[in-house]
Amino acid sequence: MSLENIETPAAAPSDFIRDIVAAHVAENKYPRIHTRFPPEPNGYLHIGHAKSICLNFGIAREFGGVCNLRMDDTNPTKEDVEYVESIQEDVNWLISAWADDKLGLKPHGKTPEAVTSNGQPDFYLPAVTGATAGLEPFYASDYFDQIYAYAVALIKKGKAFVCDLTPDETDEYRRQGKASPFRDRSVEENLDLFTRMKNGEFPDGARSLRAKIVVDAPNIWLRDPLIYRIRHAAHHHTGDKWCIYPMYDFAHCLSDYIEGITHSICTLEFEVHRPLYDWILESLGLPRPLPHQYEFARLSLTYTVMSKRKLLQLVNENSVTGWDDPRMPTISGIRRRGVPATALRAFAYNIGITKYNGLTDVAVLEHAIREDLNKRAFRRLAVLRPIKVVITNYPEGQVEELNAVNNPEQPETGTRKLPFSRELFIERDDFAEVPPPKFFRLKPGGEVRLKYAYIIKCEEVVKDAAGNIAELRCTADLDSKTGGATAGRKVKGTIHWVSAPHAVDAEVRLYDRLFTVAEPDTGADFKATLNPHSLEVIHVKCEPSLKDASPAERYQFERLAYFALDKDSAPGKLVFNRTITLKDNWAKEAHKS
């Protein structure tokens, strides 16, 4: 099934950042709009990053601009190529095919300047030199030479000095608003010491380069902040070339400048850094236009932890199977669970962009996933907890191929054949020997319709020696299937089933929320609130067409939930992940224990 079939009408988003961009487009402030998404490769991306990706790439797309993926890799000791690769894969997955999903979004304002030689629209192509096809990341570390030169330029302007205080002393002096005793070194001495820092003459922490701004500014970020530190550590991208590394605040604005970024969008906690961002660019006297920073509220979700440190802890302490465990809020986990990129993008657009931090109900995400999957998923029959049914008046050895629609939301996806025979499986929960009031499924002496097939009546409950139900002996109204004389006869319940001799076996992983409380992040021990029922593995019976299940498809096991094939599947071994239940019955499930 292709995305073209899916109509997801959604208004083009509007928010205060897009309003600013639209005004800039209207006044022709920049040749073109240029954003960036700058993760530090020190962990896997999570759904909060997805919000930022959709914002930055979305703005580029809507305003005919460009968005760069940039590895903000200035801290060698915490970073790794594994993370670089996962980030690249995740961003690609989230934004690829965006052009042809029907979110109702068309670029407005300027049209994209060009389509590149390989036919890709340029909104996700690198804009600086050496552009390659597809989403290739930029690296802040590729600019280390230029950033170093800018540091030297600041020193020459008398706006930076080498400081010999230890990191702890520096913190303390800054807290107290006290001048460093090294603040008034001469330009010559600063240049000499900075060169020697670069040449590796001093150990880690012995010296640093600090901007010379205001020692007791009300905004602590302006109190002569560190801009370079010594780190004798190999870097995943630059190897052993450097033993000094620029601090985030220094590298970030300059990387933005070097790439020609116009709108540098980040989360609210960086608002207090903005004066420093501007100070660095202004102090260097760089040619205009300069990039400008804008801040928005980060995403926080109920029942979810989002800090990279805590996610890393879950991985390292084996609370989950890895970064891409389908219970993780990482993009790779969400993808593996079976959530389509279109659903994540719709979620990111639905929640909007604001200036105020708040908590988003995870049910909003789940709603976006259900909406998307409802349109996309093939309907299939599968019985999770089987109980045998024998239709005593159905001839032994007879098999009928019944027609069943693939997806009522998309009739053009056609029908499939569903074999029916004398022996079936139905869901254990769909039978009650002693039915509670208003139980409309199967009960002794009662009738129920088998979806796409006959009305059956339970005549006898057969038990084994231990008193467990071994099988249900039923009769079918053989005129009640589609086209039959009694097809229109109404019974209260309809249940799903599979033909026993035709059923294929599958492992099903029933995933649920990872935490039992709405705000797991606030407690001292967040792991104490892990949901002990976040995964249940069962072995199920599926209709035979699922033998050919594809990882590219999504499936609704009727009356149950949405499922996707897991990467642990192999020829002859089906493994399905439950992406999400059909209804939000979480509160009920949470009290099951």
Ligand code: ATP
């Ligand atoms: P850390 O600083 O601990 O490494 P981080 O979450 O800030 O973690 P980055 O890799 O620096 O991770 O983030 C990359 C970009 O994603 C930044 O622009 C950041 O503002 C944005 N971002 C991070 N977390 C969220 C979130 N929860 N919601 C929205 N945007 C986010």
Ligand code: MG
């Ligand atoms: Mg960060």
